[in-house]
Each structure stands twice: as C-alpha cells, then as structure tokens.
Amino acid sequence: MEVPGATLSKLLQQVNADPLLPRKTPTEAFWQLPAHETLSAVQSPELPQQVEYAIIGSGVTGCSIAQNLLEHASCPKDSRVSVFEARTLCSGATGRNGGALTSFVPYAFTKLTKQFGEEQAVKIGRFAYRTLDKMHELGKSSPEFLDASEVRRVRDIVGFVDQKSFEEAKISFKKYDEMVPECTLNSEILDAEEARERYNVKNVSGAVLFDCGAFWPYRLITRIWAQLLMSHPNQLTIETTTPVTSITHDGSTSAYPYTLSTPRGSVKAAHVIHATNGYTGHLLPSLRGKLHPLRGTMSTQVATPAFGSHGTARAWSISSAGQLSDDGVFETGLYYSNQNPKTTDIFIGGEKVRMDEMFVADDTVVRDEARENIETVLPRYFENGWAEGQRPEVRKVWSGIMGFTSDGLPLVGRLAREVSGRDGQGEWVAAGFNGYGMPQCWSAGEAVAKMMLGDEDEVRTWLPECYLITEERLARMSGEASLKHLMG
Numbered sequence: 207m208e209v210p211g212a213t214l215s216k217l218l219q220q221v222n223a224d225p226l227l228p229r230k231t232p233t234e235a236f237w238q239l240p241a242h243e244t245l246s247a248v249q250s251p252e253l254p255q256q257v258e259y260a261i262i263g264s265g266v267t268g269c270s271i272a273q274n275l276l277e278h279a280s281c282p283k284d285s286r287v288s289v290f291e292a293r294t295l296c297s298g299a300t301g302r303n304g305g306a307l308t309s310f311v312p313y314a315f316t317k318l319t320k321q322f323g324e325e326q327a328v329k330i331g332r333f334a335y336r337t338l339d340k341m342h343e344l345g346k347s348s349p350e351f352l353d354a355s356e357v358r359r360v361r362d363i364v365g366f367v368d369q370k371s372f373e374e375a376k377i378s379f380k381k382y383d384e385m386v387p388e389c390t391l392n393s394e395i396l397d398a399e400e401a402r403e404r405y406n407v408k409n410v411s412g413a414v415l416f417d418c419g420a421f422w423p424y425r426l427i428t429r430i431w432a433q434l435l436m437s438h439p440n441q442l443t444i445e446t447t448t449p450v451t452s453i454t455h456d457g458s459t460s461a462y463p464y465t466l467s468t469p470r471g472s473v474k475a476a477h478v479i480h481a482t483n484g485y486t487g488h489l490l491p492s493l494r495g496k497l498h499p500l501r502g503t504m505s506t507q508v509a510t511p512a513f514g515s516h517g518t519a520r521a522w523s524i525s526s527a528g529q530l531s532d533d534g535v536f537e538t539g540l541y542y543s544n545q546n547p548k549t550t551d552i553f554i555g556g557e558k559v560r561m562d563e564m565f566v567a568d569d570t571v572v573r574d575e576a577r578e579n580i581e582t583v584l585p586r587y588f589e590n591g592w593a594e595g596q597r598p599e600v601r602k603v604w605s606g607i608m609g610f611t612s613d614g615l616p617l618v619g620r621l622a623r624e625v626s627g628r629d630g631q632g633e634w635v636a637a638g639f640n641g642y643g644m645p646q647c648w649s650a651g652e653a654v655a656k657m658m659l660g661d662e663d664e665v666r667t668w669l670p671e672c673y674l675i676t677e678e679r680l681a682r683m684s685g686e687a688s689l690k691h692l693m694g
Contacts, residue, residue: 221498222685225567228292233604236506242428256474257286263481264291265300270651292449302606307419309334310642315382329670334645335389355426362418365410367526372412391416420544455628480635483609495685497638499567503576504555508599513591517547536561611638612683
C-alpha cells in the first residue's frame with residue numbers, strides 16, 4: 207500500500223506517541239448498559255498501604271491474572287491483590303469489543319508459519335483454541351453466568367471480497383487443518399453462490415464456514431469480579447476511577463519496592479502487572495511504537511424480519527485487502543458481527559476512517575467517516591434484510607482502543623530493567639492483542655500469574671515462546687515495523 211510521505215511521517219509520530227491515560231468520558235458502549243449495579247464504581251474507602259500484587263487494568267486480562275493468583279494452591283492466603291482501573295470497571299476494550307469468540311489463527315496460519323515457523327504457528331493455534339475453550343467454560347460455569355454471558359457456539363461465515371484473499375484463505379485453512387488437527391474448527395469452503403443462497407452473504411468471491419462462538423463480554427467479566435470479591439474479601443480490592451499515574455522503585459525496601467502513585471494516594475507493591483493493552487506505553491515509555499493504540503468502531507443495529515434471527519447459529523465476517531483512498535480514508539478490510547439470540551440485535555464492527563485518525567487512544571469520539579461507514583455496511587453485504595437505499599436502524603455506535611504490536615503478537619512475561627526503566631524483577635506485562643483479545647487474553651493473564659508463582663515449566667507447555675519478551679524480539683520492534691506490519 208502506497209502511503210504519502212507526509213501522512214507516513216504523521217502516522218509514525220502517532221504510533222510512537224504517549225497514549226496517555228484512558229479518557230474520562232468515553233463514548234457509551236451498548237455492552238455496558240446497564241452498568242454493573244454494585245461494581246461499576248467500586249473502590250475501597252481507603253487505598254491499601256501495601257499489596258503483594260498490583261494489577262493495572264480491570265478487563266479480561268486483569269481478571270484472569272487476579273483469579274489465577276487468588277485460586278492458585280501456592281499463593282499464600284494472606285497475599286493482597288489490588289486492581290487499579292482508571293475509569294469504571296471493564297470500561298476499556300473488554301466493555302467495547304465485538305463479542306466474538308473466534309480464532310484468528312486459521313486464516314493467518316500461512317503468514318504465522320512464514321513469520322515464526324511451523325512449530326510456533328501450531329502452538330499459537332493450540333493457545334487460541336485453549337483460550338476460547340476456557341471462555342466458554344467460564345460462561346457456562348453457573349446458570350447465572352450462562353444467562354448473563356449468553357455464551358454460545360456458532361458457525362462463522364467469513365466472506366472474502368476479492369478473489370486473491372479468498373484463495374489465500376483456502377490455502378491457510380487447509381494448512382491449519384493439516385497441522386493442528388486436534389484443534390479442528392470444521393471448516394467448509396463455500397463459493398459465492400453458496401454464500402448467498404445458504405447464508406445471505408453477497409458481494410463476495412467466496413467464503414469459509416467454521417466453528418466459533420459469541421458472548422456478552424462485559425457481563426461475564428464483571429460477574430467473575432463479583433465472585434472473586436465474594437470469595438476473597440480479605441485479599442482482593444478493586445479500585446476504579448483510580449488511574450496509576452507513575453511507578454517508582456526503591457531497592458532499599460525489599461518486600462514492597464514499587465510505589466504506585468494515584469490521585470487518591472500511593473500504594474506499595476511487591477509485584478506490578480500491566481494489563482492495559484493499548485494504553486501500555488503510558489507507564490512503559492520504552493514500548494511506545496512497539497505496542498501502540500488503534501481506535502476501533504463498534505455498533506448495535508436492529509435486524510429486520512427479512513434478515514431473520516440467527517443468533518444461536520451464526521456469526522458473520524467480511525474480509526478484503528485494506529484500501530487507502532486518494533483523500534486519505536483507510537478501510538482496514540475486516541468487518542465482524544454476531545447477533546444477539548434474545549433481542550436479534552446485530553453487533554457489528556469495522557474500520558473506515560481517515561488514516562491519521564486510527565492510531566490514537568481517544569475513545570471519546572466516533573469520527574464521521576467511521577460512523578457513516580458502520581451505519582451503512584450491513585446492506586452492502588447481506589442479500590436480504592434491507593431494501594435498496596434503506597439504512598438500518600442503529601441503536602448505538604461507539605469507539606474503543608485496541609493494542610497492536612510490531613509483529614502481530616502480544617507481549618507476555620517479565621519486564622527487564624531496560625524495558626520498565628526501573629530496577630527490580632517484579633514488573634510484568636500481558637498486552638498487545640492486535641484486535642484478537644478473546645482467543646488470547648485469558649491465557650496470557652494465566653501465564654503471567656503462574657510465572658510469578660513459579661510455574662514456568664507448566665506455562666511453557668502451552669504458551670508460545672514467540673509471545674515472550676526477549677531482547678532479540680524487542681530489537682526487531684519499532685514504530686516503523688508496526689506501520690509496515692499493518693499496511694504492508
């Protein structure tokens with residue numbers, strides 16, 4: 207993709223910039239309506255003076271870290287865990303995403319193999335499959351959780367607009383099935399006519415049908431937090447609207463060497479875990495450019511009777527090569543959607559926005575180009591549902607911040623001094639999920655928790671080595687590499 211030099215220079219400045227703290231007044235996400243009745247703004251009357259584990263971020267990753275620490279047999283029962291959230295509980299990507307439980311690995315398998323080798327590509331496939339299974343398990347762990355999360359297994363119809371993308375996808379899915387047979391997704395290839403007649407998808411060269419899932423992420427994770435608080439009242443505190451503004455390290459205080467500063471006061475900690483995804487670079491400046499924000503657009507729209515009710519059976523995605531128009535508007539080439547099984551509302555997201563409005567961490571706005579695009583995308587790709595010229599009825603449009611990395615994989619593990627900028631061995635990170643948090647976040651959080659507790663050998667059996675933070679890997683990562691990875 208040819209990007210003008212002036213635009214490229216501005217984009218580089220953006221990916222290398224400080225993402226700052228999450229903004230105080232984000233767009234209202236449909237997933238978060240209504241807010242959790244007791245936990246949305248939960249915080250202690252006073253901050254704890256010192257804790258063993260300070261987790262920054264209350265989304266899926268932070269929740270996994272907390273649960274896997276608190277419920278691990280080797281974690282002392284007097285260990286304190288505090289979770290710091292800049293805004294309300296789960297108000298970041300966990301409360302703003304697409305609600306899909308789908309693996310990105312099959313259609314990226316060819317690229318993953320070329321980039322990281324077959325062994326690592328297979329391990330990434332298994333990791334995603336493992337994580338998605340865990341999300342289903344969590345969602346079905348009680349009648350209350352199942353009712354709230356609406357977790358379900360469905361089939362995703364991925365329509366490929368251009369023939370080249372379709373042919374590449376067929377090769378990639380085939381290779382995935384051959385190399386990772388124990389994690390089969392039962393893929394089926396459809397030509398354009400089959401996609402239209404059987405699944406109502408038009409204007410595509412062909413499609414791939416495979417197993418995936420969908421759920422209500424905010425409702426599940428907030429209920430897990432409630433369960434953890436009830437089970438561990440003397441160990442766990444959650445401090446919403448308490449952004450961590452700085453971290454310092456004092457080696458002379460061996461038990462609790464880290465000090466986290468917040469507007470409500472400071473807390474000393476033995477370990478600090480960054481679960482802040484697109485905002486990670488604010489407290490870890492050395493990762494700016496290597497891990498950067500990308501603003502996404504999501505919506506909830508009304509299904510017509512002609513479209514039908516398919517929420518217990520289907521999800522839909524549309525994929526194509528990214529396109530940059532002459533006036534600087536960039537369409538990333540991916541739309542993703544599922545349908546609520548109770549209301550039949552359609553949740554659909556995707557990006558078409560001025561290129562210099564993408565790599566930002568401000569979710570207080572939805573730009574006009576992005577809004578117009580997402581409000582008109584459904585009639586473009588579905589045969590039945592809307593008459594010619596009819597616009598869907600839109601319930602809500604919002605934005606959210608994702609975290610992307612230079613090589614397309616998350617950063618998981620301990621932070622060396624060269625990365626954190628601080629002495630000590632107690633800082634960790636799990637962030638940078640590149641728009642695919644649901645098949646990666648929970649297991650990434652689990653990995654960090656278990657590594658902190660000394661279970662590295664067990665973690666190595668399922669965590670891809672290419673996710674780890676190594677000097678060699680970081681040397682290959684940069685703002686320039688990030689832009690190249692996304693735009694070719």
